[in-house]
Amino acid sequence: MPSSRHETMDAAALELENFLPYRFNRLADAVSRDFARIYKDRHGLTRPEWRLLATLGQYGTMTATAVGRHSAMHKTKVSRAVTALERRLWLTRRPDGEDRRVDNLALTKAGARVYRELVPIARNFEKELLGSIDPKDRAALLAGMRALERKLL
Amino acid sequence: MPSSRHETMDAAALELENFLPYRFNRLADAVSRDFARIYKDRHGLTRPEWRLLATLGQYGTMTATAVGRHSAMHKTKVSRAVTALERRLWLTRRPDGEDRRVDNLALTKAGARVYRELVPIARNFEKELLGSIDPKDRAALLAGMRALERKLL
DNA sequence: CGGAATTTGTTGCACCCGTAACGACCCAAA
DNA sequence: TTTGGGTCGTTACGGGTGCAACAAATTCCG
Numbered sequence: 250m251p252s253s254r255h256e257t258m259d260a261a262a263l264e265l266e267n268f269l270p271y272r273f274n275r276l277a278d279a280v281s282r283d284f285a286r287i288y289k290d291r292h293g294l295t296r297p298e299w300r301l302l303a304t305l306g307q308y309g310t311m312t313a314t315a316v317g318r319h320s321a322m323h324k325t326k327v328s329r330a331v332t333a334l335e336r337r338l339w340l341t342r343r344p345d346g347e348d349r350r351v352d353n354l355a356l357t358k359a360g361a362r363v364y365r366e367l368v369p370i371a372r373n374f375e376k377e378l379l380g381s382i383d384p385k386d387r388a389a390l391l392a393g394m395r396a397l398e399r400k401l402l
Numbered sequence: 403m404p405s406s407r408h409e410t411m412d413a414a415a416l417e418l419e420n421f422l423p424y425r426f427n428r429l430a431d432a433v434s435r436d437f438a439r440i441y442k443d444r445h446g447l448t449r450p451e452w453r454l455l456a457t458l459g460q461y462g463t464m465t466a467t468a469v470g471r472h473s474a475m476h477k478t479k480v481s482r483a484v485t486a487l488e489r490r491l492w493l494t495r496r497p498d499g500e501d502r503r504v505d506n507l508a509l510t511k512a513g514a515r516v517y518r519e520l521v522p523i524a525r526n527f528e529k530e531l532l533g534s535i536d537p538k539d540r541a542a543l544l545a546g547m548r549a550l551e552r553k554l555l
Numbered sequence: 556c557g558g559a560a561t562t563t564g565t566t567g568c569a570c571c572c573g574t575a576a577c578g579a580c581c582c583a584a585a
Numbered sequence: 586t587t588t589g590g591g592t593c594g595t596t597a598c599g600g601g602t603g604c605a606a607c608a609a610a611t612t613c614c615g
Contacts, residue, residue, distance in 0.1 A: 262460045263521045265473060269528050270434040272547060275474045277430035279554045281423040307415045320418060321428050328595060350580045350593045368416045375422050382549040390546020394425060396539035401432045481564060503563045503610045
């Protein structure tokens with residue numbers, strides 16, 4: 250007989266586990282919860298703080314707005330992360346000579362040290378993550394993501 | 403000369419925009435912010451509430467723990483979403499005859515109506531999203547995600 | 556049986572978040 | 586120089602979030 254244990258909506262149902270927004274969220278959650286544990290346990294960093302550190306580590310001196318643009322963070326997140334890292338003496342803000350609304354942010358020696366410590370760990374995390382799936386699937390995943398990024402970002 | 407506008411770390415830098423956890427988060431954010439606007443604007447649903455609705459719509463009657471398992475939500479999220487939908491009379495909780503710790507959750511007629519309204523919109527959203535990228539890339543993306551899901555979930 | 560360990564779901568807490576409003580500042584047009 | 590429209594960054598606020606602790610119920614096991 251065709252009836253299943255499900256009680257409703259068989260025909261009109263949406264399979265959540267095959268629904269792309271849900272799957273993206275679940276994957277993003279899984280991936281970055283594992284990675285977040287690293288910088289959270291080792292240094293008590295939140296995700297916005299890690300992104301700020303990573304952005305300044307990559308680009309050197311920049312303003313809060315530029316950090317937000319490059320790391321896809323809301324300006325209030327950046328603002329709070331800057332306050333937090335400044336309090337730890339991991340970054341400094343120097344007033345900009347040309348525009349007195351902005352500060353130029355840069356990592357201190359201590360901040361750069363943490364960044365340099367985290368980079369190889371991050372690389373290794375990504376390597377293990379991608380290494381765990383078949384090379385064909387890996388290339389497919391990266392190509393597909395690239396295509397979606399071109400469309401959405 | 404080899405020097406660039408970047409001031410630090412050129413060699414040891416991590417390119418955030420090519421770092422997988424970052425890219426996943428950014429894509430998940432972009433995708434589900436667009437979709438969230440639909441159920442948020444139309445019905446004032448939060449994401450946990452939408453997931454609860456979608457899970458009960460798909461599976462019919464189930465307990466809070468089962469909802470959490472199927473929708474990848476923390477039990478406190480489920481608990482709060484249940485309270486919210488119950489207050490709107492979109493779901494009912496009936497005490498389980500066998501296990502008095504749990505309630506059997508099910509959508510009311512009103513809840514099911516909202517679900518049926520949202521399903522085709524969700525399908526259409528996904529269709530447009532996937533339709534916007536090249537069929538080859540689309541297949542690649544889905545295969546790659548499937549591979550990662552097998553590894554991580 | 557009967558106590559210990561486990562499961563289920565709720566709540567207090569501290570924290571994180573986006574929105575909106577704001578002050579300070581920049582710039583261009585008059 | 587004044588004025589109006591914009592940008593930059595901060596903060597109050599309302600609300601979402603996970604963790605830990607908890608009570609109630611169940612299950613495990615001697």
